[in-house]
Amino acid sequence: MKNVKLFYQETCPHCKRALKWMEEVAQEHPDLQSVHVEMIEERKNPAIADSYDYWYVPTFFVEGRKVHEGIASKEIVERILRSAL
Numbered sequence: 001m002k003n004v005k006l007f008y009q010e011t012c013p014h015c016k017r018a019l020k021w022m023e024e025v026a027q028e029h030p031d032l033q034s035v036h037v038e039m040i041e042e043r044k045n046p047a048i049a050d051s052y053d054y055w056y057v058p059t060f061f062v063e064g065r066k067v068h069e070g071i072a073s074k075e076i077v078e079r080i081l082r083s084a085l
Helices: 013-028 047-052 074-083
Strands: 006-010 037-043 059-062 065-067
Touching: 006 013, 013 074, 047 065, 065 074
Parallel strands: 006 037
Antiparallel strands: 006 059, 059 065
16 A cells, blocks of 8 residues: 555645545545545644645645645545555
8 A cells, every 4th residue: 555645724625625525435435445644734734744845735645756736626536545555
């Protein structure tokens, strides 16, 4: 299983939607329930957030490589989770 990190902000509406889609995708596709996503709230963890190269949230990294930055769709979230298998 590959390492997945999600940088987000609690008050970001796009982040809230991405989190909802992560739950929906995991419910719809049981094989994706085993994917662990390390969630990093950038305002609570500025030192960690500053050590990664991105501007917008939500931003996903898989194995240290940025795979998506900014507004996501349910399909994008599913693709990211599948890439971690």
